Amino acid sequence: AGLSDRYTPQEVEGRIYQFWESRGHFNAEDRSTKPPYAIILPPPNVTGFLHMGHALDHTIQDTLIRWKRMSGFNALWLPGTDHAGIATQNVVEKELKKEGKTRKDLGREKFLDRVWEWKKTYGDRIVNQMKRLGDSCDWRRLTFTLDENVSQAVRRVFVQLYRQDLIYRGTRLVNWCPRCETAVSDLEVEHIETKGHLWHIAYPVEGTSEKLVVATTRPETMLGDTAVAVHPDDERYSALIGKNVVLPLLNRKIPIIGDTYVDREFGSGVVKITPAHDFNDYQIGDRHKLKFINILTVSGQLNDEAGPYKGLSVKDARAKVLEDLKAQNLLVKEEDHRHAVGHCERCNTVIEPFLSKQWFVKIKDLANPAQRVAESGTIVFEPESWTKTYLHWMSNITDWCISRQLWWGHRIPAWHCQKCQTVNVAETKPENCEKCKSSELVQDDDVLDTWFSSGLWPFSTMGWPQETETQKTFYPTNVLVTGHDIIFFWVARMIMLGLHFKKDVPFRTVYLHGIVRDAQGRKMSKSLGNALDPVELIDKHGADALRFTILCQIASGRDMKFSEQRLEGYRNFMNKIWNATRFSLAALEDFKTPEQGTETLPKKSELSQVDRWITYRLGQVERSVEEFLEQYRFSDAANTLYDFVWHDFCDWYLEFVKPVIYGQPSTEREATQLVLAQTLNRIVRLLHPMVPFITEEIYAKLPIRNEAAIVDQYPTVLRDRTWLSIGSEEAAHEIELVKEVIAAIRNIRGENGIKPSQGIKVFLDPSDGDVQKLLGKNKTSIMRMAKVDECVIDRVESLSKCAVTPVVRKDSRVQVIVPLEGLVDIEEEIKRLGKAIEKNQKDINLMTQRLSNENFVKNAPEDIVAKDKEVLEALKQKNNNMRENLARLQS
RNA sequence: AGGCGCUUAGCUCAGUUGGUAGAGCGCCACCCUUACAAGGUGGAUGUCGUCGGUUCGACCCCGGCAGCGCCUACCA
Numbered sequence: 001a002g003l004s005d006r007y008t009p010q011e012v013e014g015r016i017y018q019f020w021e022s023r024g025h026f027n028a029e030d031r032s033t034k035p036p037y038a039i040i041l042p043p044p045n046v047t048g049f050l051h052m053g054h055a056l057d058h059t060i061q062d063t064l065i066r067w068k069r070m071s072g073f074n075a076l077w078l079p080g081t082d083h084a085g086i087a088t089q090n091v092v093e094k095e096l097k098k099e100g101k102t103r104k105d106l107g108r109e110k111f112l113d114r115v116w117e118w119k120k121t122y123g124d125r126i127v128n129q130m131k132r133l134g135d136s137c138d139w140r141r142l143t144f145t146l147d148e149n150v151s152q153a154v155r156r157v158f159v160q161l162y163r164q165d166l167i168y169r170g171t172r173l174v175n176w177c178p179r180c181e182t183a184v185s186d187l188e189v190e191h192i193e194t195k196g197h198l199w200h201i202a203y204p205v206e207g208t209s210e211k212l213v214v215a216t217t218r219p220e221t222m223l224g225d226t227a228v229a230v231h232p233d234d235e236r237y238s239a240l241i242g243k244n245v246v247l248p249l250l251n252r253k254i255p256i257i258g259d260t261y262v263d264r265e266f267g268s269g270v271v272k273i274t275p276a277h278d279f280n281d282y283q284i285g286d287r288h289k290l291k292f293i294n295i296l297t298v299s300g301q302l303n304d305e306a307g308p309y310k311g312l313s314v315k316d317a318r319a320k321v322l323e324d325l326k327a328q329n330l331l332v333k334e335e336d337h338r339h340a341v342g343h344c345e346r347c348n349t350v351i352e353p354f355l356s357k358q359w360f361v362k363i364k365d366l367a368n369p370a371q372r373v374a375e376s377g378t379i380v381f382e383p384e385s386w387t388k389t390y391l392h393w394m395s396n397i398t399d400w401c402i403s404r405q406l407w408w409g410h411r412i413p414a415w416h417c418q419k420c421q422t423v424n425v426a427e428t429k430p431e432n433c434e435k436c437k438s439s440e441l442v443q444d445d446d447v448l449d450t451w452f453s454s455g456l457w458p459f460s461t462m463g464w465p466q467e468t469e470t471q472k473t474f475y476p477t478n479v480l481v482t483g484h485d486i487i488f489f490w491v492a493r494m495i496m497l498g499l500h501f502k503k504d505v506p507f508r509t510v511y512l513h514g515i516v517r518d519a520q521g522r523k524m525s526k527s528l529g530n531a532l533d534p535v536e537l538i539d540k541h542g543a544d545a546l547r548f549t550i551l552c553q554i555a556s557g558r559d560m561k562f563s564e565q566r567l568e569g570y571r572n573f574m575n576k577i578w579n580a581t582r583f584s585l586a587a588l589e590d591f592k593t594p595e596q597g598t599e600t601l602p603k604k605s606e607l608s609q610v611d612r613w614i615t616y617r618l619g620q621v622e623r624s625v626e627e628f629l630e631q632y633r634f635s636d637a638a639n640t641l642y643d644f645v646w647h648d649f650c651d652w653y654l655e656f657v658k659p660v661i662y663g664q665p666s667t668e669r670e671a672t673q674l675v676l677a678q679t680l681n682r683i684v685r686l687l688h689p690m691v692p693f694i695t696e697e698i699y700a701k702l703p704i705r706n707e708a709a710i711v712d713q714y715p716t717v718l719r720d721r722t723w724l725s726i727g728s729e730e731a732a733h734e735i736e737l738v739k740e741v742i743a744a745i746r747n748i749r750g751e752n753g754i755k756p757s758q759g760i761k762v763f764l765d766p767s768d769g770d771v772q773k774l775l776g777k778n779k780t781s782i783m784r785m786a787k788v789d790e791c792v793i794d795r796v797e798s799l800s801k802c803a804v805t806p807v808v809r810k811d812s813r814v815q816v817i818v819p820l821e822g823l824v825d826i827e828e829e830i831k832r833l834g835k836a837i838e839k840n841q842k843d844i845n846l847m848t849q850r851l852s853n854e855n856f857v858k859n860a861p862e863d864i865v866a867k868d869k870e871v872l873e874a875l876k877q878k879n880n881n882m883r884e885n886l887a888r889l890q891s
Numbered sequence: 892a893g894g895c896g897c898u899u900a901g902c903u904c905a906g907u908u909g910g911u912a913g914a915g916c917g918c919c920a921c922c923c924u925u926a927c928a929a930g931g932u933g934g935a936u937g938u939c940g941u942c943g944g945u946u947c948g949a950c951c952c953c954g955g956c957a958g959c960g961c962c963u964a965c966c967a
Contacts, residue, residue, distance in 0.1 A: 005927065191964085198967080215967060229967095263966060271967050280965045340964085385895065389962070392894070396963085484962090514961095519902090521960090552915080553903075558896080559961090561903060569916060572929040583926030636905080639914075654926075662925095743933095749921095750933030756922050787924080787932095846911055855947035856910095864910055871911080 003585070003701075007578035009542025013693045017131055020696070025710045026136045028076035030469035037073035038474040039065055040458050040507070041137060042482045042490070043080035043145060047088045047122050050129035052516035052524055052562060053483060055534040059547045060513065060554070060634065061481045062135050066689035067629055069136070070714035076474050078461055079137035081126060083119070083145045085409040085450040086180060086188075086346050092118050092408075108407050115408050129535055134543050134692045136710070143461045145453045146410070153460035154453050155413045155427040157501060162425045166362045167402070169414075169423065173275075173282040174401050176354030177344040178300025178314075182405035183358050184344060185449060186398065187489055189351050191340035198337035199322065200268070202330045203228055203245040206253060212237070212245055213332050215267035217339055218277075219325070220317040222247065223306045224295040225254055227273040229284060232258030234269055248330050249321065250307055257288050276355045294355045298405075314352070359403035359412060359446065366496040367397045373505050379495065382511045382632050383557040386484060393488055400493075402449045409447030416442050455493035458506035477507045484512040484557065511632055514559035516550075521561050537567060544691035545571035551638040551690050573642060574694050577687070580650050581698045584680050587661040591673045593703045598681060599722055600704075602671035607726060609777065610656040611675040613735035616727035617648050618679060619717055625686060626716045641687055649683065652739060659780040677704045678723060682715045689714070737771075737809045738778045744805040744816040745786035751832040752803065752824045759789035760818055765796045767813035775814065803829050804885040805836075806878045815881065826889055833886045840879050847872040 020026060028038075039061050044054055061077060069075035092115050093103055103111045127142070143150060161167040174183040199219050202211040212228055225247055230237035241258040261284060262271050275285025276292040285292055295305045302309045302317050309317045325331040342351035371394045373379045374387055381387045403412060415424040417433035418440035424430050432439050453460070458477060462470040476498075480491065491510055498506035518524055524531040537546050549570040553560045594600035602611070621644045628637035660672045681704045688695040688709045699709035706712050713719060745762055754760060764782075766772040775782070775793045783791050796817055803818045820829055847868055850856050857865055 003926090006929070007927095217967070261965090266966060273967095278965080278967080280967075283965085339966090389895070393963075488963095555904065563903085563916090566903075566916065568929075572927095575927065575929050579927035579930085581926080586926075639905080643914085650927085651931090746932060747934095753921075756924070756932075784924095843911060850911085850948080853947060857947080859947045860910075868910080 003578070003582045005579065005582070007542075007575050007694060009544065009574070009693060010539070012697045013132070013134075013538075013543055016693050016696045017134065020136065020708075020710055021139070023708070025708065026077070027138050027140060028074050028474075030473050032074040032473070034072060034074035036076070036473050037065075037068040038076040038078065038477040039479055039481065040461060040477050041077060041079045041135075042480075042486075043082040043143075043454070043457065044126050044130075045084040045087055046081040046119055046126060046144065047084065047091050048126060050126060050133070050534050052532055052534055054130075055133060055546060056513060056516050056550050056554075056560070057481060057483065058130060058133050058135050059550045060511065062133070062692070063547075063551065063634065063689045064479065064481070064629075065136055066692060066710065067714055069710070070685065070689065070712060071716075072713070074473070076141075077135070077137045078141050078143075078474075079127075079130070079135070079139060080143040080145070080457065080461055081123065082450065082454065083409065085404060085406055085447060086182065086184070087450075088115060088118070089406050089408040090180065090346050103407065111407055132535055132538050132543060134547065136692070141461070145450075145457075149463065149466075150453060150456075150460045151410060152427070153456050153464050154410045154448065156465045157456055157497065158413050158448070158452075159425055159427050160501075161361065166365060167359060168362060169357065169359050171355060171357045172360070172401070173277075173279060173353050173355055174358055175342065175351045176296075176298075176300075176356065177347065177349050178296070178298070178352055179347050179349040180344060180406070181298050183354075183356060183401050183403060184346075184351070185401050185451075188345045189342040190345045192343050193338060194341040196337050196339055196341070198267070198335045199331060200333035200335075201248070201272075201325055202332050203248060203270075203272070205240060205256070206244040206246055210240075211330075212240070212256070212270045213268040214270045214272040216272055217337060218318070219321050220302070220309070220314055221274040221277045221295070222272055222321065223250060223302070223309060223317075224274045224276050224293045225252075225272045226275055226285065226291040226293055227255050227257050227288065229257050229259045229262050229271045229273050230269060231260060231262040231264045234262070234264050236269065248328060249324055255290075257284075257290075259284050259287065277353050279353055282353070292355055296352060296354060298354075300352060314350075358401050359414075361400040361402055363397050363399050363496075366500055367394050369499045370394060370492065370496040373495065373499065379505050379507070380509050382509055386487065386510070386512050386557070390487060390492065394492065400449075402452050403444075403446040404449055405445070406447050409450060410453055412444040412446050412448060414444040416444060418442060451489050451493055454490055455497040456501070458494055458498055459502050464501070471502075475502060476505050479509040479511055480507040481511045481513070483515060485515065487512065512557055513554065514557060516562050517559050519561055519563035519565075521559075532562065532564070537564070541567055541571040542574060542693065544694045545574050548573065548638060548642075548691050551634045552642065554634045556633070573646065574691065576646055576650060577683075577691075577694060577698070580645070580654060581680065581701070583654060584676055585701060585703075587657070588673055588677055588703050590665075591670075591677060591703050594674065597704055597706065598678065600674065600678070601722065601726060602674045603667070604726065606667045606671040607675070608660070608668065608672060609728075609731040609734050609774070610653065610781075611672055612726060612728040612731035614648065614653045614679055614727075615675065615724060616729055616732040617644065618682060619720075619724040619727050622682075622686065622715050622720060622724070623717045638690055641683075641690070645683055645687070649679065652735075653679070655785050656735075656778075656781045659784060675726075677702070681705065682720070682723075684709060685712055685715050688712075733810060733812075734774050737774070737807065737812050737814065738782065740807045740809060741775070741814055741816055742782055742786045744807055745782075745788065745818065748803045748805060748816070748818045748829075748832070749787070752820065752828050754823060756787055758823065759787070760823065761790040762786070762788045762792070763796045763802075763815075763817040763819075764791065764793045765815035765817060766793065767811075771812045771814060774812075799885065800888055800891075801826065802885070802888075803832070804881065806881040808874050808878060813877075830886065830889050833882055833889070837879065837882050837886065840875060840882065844872065844875045844879060847875065 065075050065077040175189050177184055196217050198215050198217055200213050200215050202213050204211050228245055240256045243256050244253045247254050273281045273284050275281045275290050276294045293305050295302055297303050300314055302312050304310055344351055374390055417438050419438040420436040422433050422435040424434050494506045518530040549567045624640045625637045657672055660669050681702055684695045684699050696709045699705055764775050772793055779791055801821045803820055805816045807814045
């Protein structure tokens, strides 16, 4: 029908996507008689670009959504994009830096204009890239995390949590990025194993000549020391508790305290305590009511408290401190030391524990219910092993620092009274201070952690805090698909906040996938230069090939290695589908579209065994695919279809059918045409959720079809039972026998080096009349597919100088006999037979050994023993045949 | 330090109630056969990480060890 012999996705994909979109096929309805199915898209960063991680994430979701849509669900895939606070701010700051400016040069307002400008420029890009992948989102509902309705939800949540005493403000030690000049959460700190040093410093004990030696990896922090600690039971030092040491360099008197936190075995057993710059020391400082001396500025320089070191960077201060200590002979020892140093996840700057006033979510009360839903199975993790990780984190969770000293994000809805310092928390700016009624109110400068708004995503995108039909219909959603790297950042917080504000889980299943790595297993990164661009791959090979490659390679939750070579393999599969269609359409040129469409059955009497075989196989495939998809076993589903289409449908069915198609018109031919058309129709539908573009393109050309593949029904054994009823297991066995006969002839040809151009004569010696009839019916196919010139189906007496391969299947047996006289060197055939006998003998030995084991016969289940006996008999018979023939060849 | 995962063909991985080890890609040989050379046919390839246990029987179940990876973590 004028199709090109190569599938060219470039000509197809844009058009098809527009077709779907313009027909509204992606849209889900708030009110529908269909059962709901919903997935919330993890919103990509609006300034980012589509990467392989998205390709993986989205392919899974789109496959699920399309599958459910075709299965009769009111399927909603709700898309959105994320403002990604710190990440985006950093990108724009980098941009400014090129102009030699900082965000401070512009000021808050101007800087935010710049970010919005950036968002406008790059915002649509990610959406367009998603469309290139084929994402069938309901774009009418596209939401940005800074949209007004989301902001409203954010403010409502903040205020309510505050009123419920679940949000508080306090001065705490937090992780501070001196470059971003903001607090970050524990999760945003990346611990990198670093080669450092452990310096041993002597602190003179006041009024004695004694010195206590402390060890530290960060000597500059000594400027903020407010105590040294020893273990209270440590005989070496316990007497000193209560006395003071003189802090070198600053000559400050600080107490010696006892605390069981100290490990007597480590170093000298004495620890310097810097409550304002170390998380452990902070706790000790708290316990012992020590002074908290902050020695750093927000940008990580030393401040007034550092005396002579004021103004130095941490790095410079460290060097200077060490130099000065050395000069005073107080640096006792310096040793190499490997330890994990916290780095800012966004800009890789070393994180400093820093004392500052921040907003926190009191997390325990939120975490408990979130823990219970995972324990009870209300939320199921897939793979299941993540449940444990999640629960472990939940039970060790600490309060969440939600304020960021950034400009890009949701401004904290708190107003500080300039007169009485009261903090007024409200959804909108209050007129007057709630305490002193002053109107001098200034909004808090900070913005919220990006993940705060992300945590509300499942319901904020559905119109919350308003009551909406969307929520009634689609909340809780069915499945969340995301990478396991954000299980704590995002998944956990959605569960906590969803339970708290919606009184129900946000989703029932969490499907966690790994990350996409390069062919060598390295993480893809811009700096390594090994990052593949999915859009480029789509340009080159098509979205379907990319999607199918991903689906085939998903190994339950594990990282995946991706290579373009592999992709080309699956692109070839797309081409295979295309060409099978091309052939089929040509074969169906004179086919009359039946009125009952997919329900039209052929007359049983006109059906060939091949037709009943392929339909039987189709039924098996439909069953497997459904099971696999239900279990999120995407690679099994994809591979099942790959095998069926390529190996059953293309390699065998289409070849079997050719003689019929090319033959004279007949009712049998019509029946075969119907089966061909019906099978192709189902293949297209089965594949559609995975490879939507090519299947939609093909669908439009099918003689049997409905409106569009995307909204047609997904075939399952239940829904498709009428059609599948013509399949037959009996026929399947017969065809398998014929296939084996053909394979046997091909093997003889191949192994003996008989060229394809060389015609041969074949005798098929059947064990009984049924087999003879069966072979007769398939004679044309056998001759075609094995390249046989002459085929005799009959008893054969003389077997001299012949290659003989016995084919045994159930009760049916066929001797495949190829006379070799004058064709080949008999030696070759002797070699081939020898090889076959050897293999067969090995199997016989194994089986004999097992069956002669009394214990096996006694203990193994009867059916296993019986089956093995059968197998052994068949093997032996085959062996005899082959040996006889070998003897004849050698005589 | 704790937790989790992995180790099967050259590479990537299947192998779900324990019953003669599989696929794709790659490789070798032969073929431009009228859907497809992005194709067809045939072929080669494994002490299933290691040691032990359970069992008639172990890639599969149990334990030890080794190697790799990931996550969590306050040892100065």
